[in-house]
Amino acid sequence: MLLVTILTLGFGGFIMGIIGLIEDIVYLTKTDADFVATYVNGKKGWF
Secondary structure, rough: OOHHHHHOOOOOOHHHHHHHHHHHHHHHHOHHHHHHHHHHHOOOOOO
């Protein structure tokens, strides 16, 4: 995200901010058990 923002001279920052907000909502609405099962045990990459 930082790389996209830098390479677009800041113009991509708004889009990356929206994506970051969506990621926050997804992570915060998961239960602890769901989070561990998906990202720790399942070794799924981040968004």
